[in-house]
Structure formats: C-alpha cells, structure tokens
Amino acid sequence: MKAKPNRGKFHTAGSSxxxxxxxxxxxxxxxxxLGAFCSCVGKSLLKTCVPNFEDQLLPIDGIKFNSASNPMKALRVFETNVIFPHINGNLRITVESVVMENFSSTHYILRNDYLIMYGIDFHNNKDRYFTIGENKHQKFSFSPLKRQITVGNVAPVNLELEIFKSEQLSEAQISLHLTDSQENELSALLYDHREAFASDKEPLGEITGHEADIILNIERPYPPLLRRPAYPESPKSREALEIHIKELLDLGLIRKxxxxxxxxxxxLVIVAWHNGKSKMVGNFRVLNTYTVPDRYPITKIQIALTQISQAVYITTMDSLKGFHQNIVTPRPIKYFRIIVHCGVYEYLRMPFWYQ
Known part of the structure; x- marks a missing residue:
C-alpha cells in the first residue's frame, strides 16, 4: 500500500x-x-503504425459511438496482433479495434471484453503490474519498452488454453517451485489431455473397455433379504435423500x-451424517454375498511406489464420483435398484459400496 497523500493532493496519487x-x-x-465500450484507435495514430491499414479494414454495422457527449465518427474495424513484451517470452493476442476518424488520442484503447477474455488482471501493489491468463508469475509492467520486439520471440496466446486453465484448472494447485517454462509445459500437457477433465457439458466421465458384468450365485425366486423395504428416516434425512436423488438424476446416474x-x-439406502454434511449410503452387503466375486489382480502399493520413484513430476487427481464412472453391462443393471421413501430407482452406473 502506498503512503497516504496530503490533504488536497489525492488527485496526484493515481497511476496510469x-x-x-x-x-x-x-x-x-x-x-x-475497464470502462471502455469498445476497443478503438484514431485514424491518424493507426496510420503512423500501419501505413496501409485502409486495405485491411473490416466492415462495421451502423452503430453510433460517443466519447462523453461528443459523437465519434467510426470508419471500419481493424484487426491486428498486439504483442505484450516480457523478458521470459512475449505474448501475442489478436485485437479488433474500431478506427475513429475524429479520435486524436496518442494511444490505443483495449476494452473490457478483451481484458476478461484473456484474463488480464491489474495488481495495485507498490510496484504496479498486470498479468495475462493463469500464469500469475509472469508480470507485465506499465513502464515503457526497453528493448526491441521481434516476431521470433513471440508466444501467441492460445485462447482455448486460457479458457481451459481458467475453468477446468481453476481449483488445481500447481507447485510454486516450477519455473514459468515448466508451468507452461505442464499446462500445455494437461490441455492436450483436456478430455480427462470434467466440464459443464461433461460433468462425469466414464471408463470404457472395462464394462462390469455382474453374476449372482442364486436364481429367482430371490430370498427376502434381497428385497428390502425403505428404511425409516427422519424428516431431516428424507430431505437430504431427496437432494441426493435429484443430483444423481441430473447426472444421469439413476432412473426412476x-x-x-x-x-x-x-x-435400502440410509443417510450418514458427518460434520453436518449428509452422504447417501447404499447397504449392498447382502447383494455382495450373493455375487460371484471377480478375481482381478490389483497392483501392490510397493510396486506402484517403485514405478513413480524416478518421476520428475507427481500429480494427484481426484475423480468426480469415481465409482460411478465404471460402466455396467445392461443385463445386471436390474440388480442395482434402491428403495427410498419417494420411490424405487435404478443405478445406470456402478453404485458405491458394491464390491
């Protein structure tokens, strides 16, 4: 935080x-x-930077522009690559600016939507700077350029990558010991495998090629233990059950x-409470006793640790409802029916607590 200016001098404390x-x-x-309606540039200023810009203009709709109360005369739209210099590698973004006939400013204006689109954030510390995207270690200065910019050292901004980092990786914790180059390589690697991450359109993944086929060691008529009534719950637990059921229905994991x-x-299912939070638990112990076990080899922990002992990077990932990502063949799905006070539902994926 900067020192407080003397009375009557606050107008001198601002920074450009x-x-x-x-x-x-x-x-x-x-x-x-942040408050600009559109990105714009004056015709005279643009001509000094790009003398032949008039041959590269894009059409514009009949929108009226004003600066305060003064009308602005818009010509057309100019698209250009803007390079932000940085000692660890420049960044390039593509910007569309409205060319104004009667705009006499000595600088371009980059509007709010580009700041949001590319994640440009201002940091008003003692040394003011701004960052672009999720890489908060790469700080861009408001000070003038001190070196020549060449196209050879420009790193173009991948808009899809920046969106992926801001959405899918928003809760990821990346080690602070990584260099900027290592962090960029890691982000690019995760982006190449972005289908492994949940999104609004695909909130839940699935494990293909290993569909489970459940076989019972008995036949109909099944014993009464396999056909249980709904467990009597308190009003609080019934309300929690309805919330869990709705969530599973919305995810397409069950059907009524x-x-x-x-x-x-x-x-039957019950509601377990821990630290004020509820969890729906299915009592599949009886069904497990009538299921033919699947003898599938499991990797020993010691072997797994030996395999990753020489790794340069170690990543831990939490699967969203990981058990439900297991696919079950259509034939045994009828075994995975649960009963609650509001009806009978059938799991379409592997349920929790089943062996």
Whole structure:
C-alpha cells in the first residue's frame, strides 16, 4: 500500500493504466480500460503504425459511438496482433479495434471484453503490474519498452488454453517451485489431455473397455433379504435423500422405476451424517454375498511406489464420483435398484459400496 497523500493532493496519487506494446514491431501505447465500450484507435495514430491499414479494414454495422457527449465518427474495424513484451517470452493476442476518424488520442484503447477474455488482471501493489491468463508469475509492467520486439520471440496466446486453465484448472494447485517454462509445459500437457477433465457439458466421465458384468450365485425366486423395504428416516434425512436423488438424476446416474415394471431386488439406502454434511449410503452387503466375486489382480502399493520413484513430476487427481464412472453391462443393471421413501430407482452406473 502506498503512503497516504496530503490533504488536497489525492488527485496526484493515481497511476496510469497505459502500457507499451508492439504492433508490426513498432512500440505503441495501449490503455487498458475497464470502462471502455469498445476497443478503438484514431485514424491518424493507426496510420503512423500501419501505413496501409485502409486495405485491411473490416466492415462495421451502423452503430453510433460517443466519447462523453461528443459523437465519434467510426470508419471500419481493424484487426491486428498486439504483442505484450516480457523478458521470459512475449505474448501475442489478436485485437479488433474500431478506427475513429475524429479520435486524436496518442494511444490505443483495449476494452473490457478483451481484458476478461484473456484474463488480464491489474495488481495495485507498490510496484504496479498486470498479468495475462493463469500464469500469475509472469508480470507485465506499465513502464515503457526497453528493448526491441521481434516476431521470433513471440508466444501467441492460445485462447482455448486460457479458457481451459481458467475453468477446468481453476481449483488445481500447481507447485510454486516450477519455473514459468515448466508451468507452461505442464499446462500445455494437461490441455492436450483436456478430455480427462470434467466440464459443464461433461460433468462425469466414464471408463470404457472395462464394462462390469455382474453374476449372482442364486436364481429367482430371490430370498427376502434381497428385497428390502425403505428404511425409516427422519424428516431431516428424507430431505437430504431427496437432494441426493435429484443430483444423481441430473447426472444421469439413476432412473426412476415405473409402476408397471417388475421389481425383484431392492437395496435400502440410509443417510450418514458427518460434520453436518449428509452422504447417501447404499447397504449392498447382502447383494455382495450373493455375487460371484471377480478375481482381478490389483497392483501392490510397493510396486506402484517403485514405478513413480524416478518421476520428475507427481500429480494427484481426484475423480468426480469415481465409482460411478465404471460402466455396467445392461443385463445386471436390474440388480442395482434402491428403495427410498419417494420411490424405487435404478443405478445406470456402478453404485458405491458394491464390491
């Protein structure tokens, strides 16, 4: 925090949000403006940077622009690559600016939507700087350029990668001991395998090629232990059950059994409470006793630790509802029916607590 100015001098405490970038290898000033309606540039200024810009203009709709109460005369839209210089590697973004006939400013204006799109954040510490994207270690200065920008050392911004980092990796904790180069390599590797991460459209993954086929060691008629009534719950637990059931329905993990469908096996579920949070637990112990066990080899922990002992990077990932990502063949799905006070439901994926 800066020292408080004397009374009547607060107007001197502000700092500019103008930074110097490069367009066509020429240093130019850009104002990072959170309140601007659109990115724009004056015709005269653009001509000094790109003399033949008029041959590269894009059409514009008949939108009216104003600066305060003064009308602005918009010509067309100019698209250009803006290079933000940094000692550890420059970044390049593509910007569309409205060219104004009567705009006499000495700098470009980069509007709010680009700041949000590329994740440009201001940091008002003692040494003011801004960052672009999720890499908060790469600090860009508001001070003038001190070196020549060449196209050879420009790292273009991958917009899809930045969106992936801001959404899918928002809760990821990356080691602070990594260099900027190592962190960028790690982000690129995770982006190449982005289908392994949950998204709004695909909140839950699935393990393909290892579908489970459940075989019982008995036949119908099944014993009464496999057809249990709903467990009596308190009003608080019933409310929690309804919330869990709705969540599973929304994820497509269960379906409700109709009144005209035969039901031969029902497993009761209960609500377990821990630290004020509820968890729906299925009592599949009886069904497990009537299931033919699958003798599948499991890797020993010592062998797994030996395999990763020479690793340079170690990553831990938490699977969202990992048990439900196991696919079950259609035939035994009828065994995974649970009964609660609000009906009978059938798991479409492997349920928790089943062996």
């Amino acid at each position: 949000c103008i930074t110097e970038v490069a367009i066509d290898n020429k240093p130019t000033k850009h104002l990072l403006d 059994i109709g009144h005209n469908e035969e039901v031969f096996i029902t497993t």
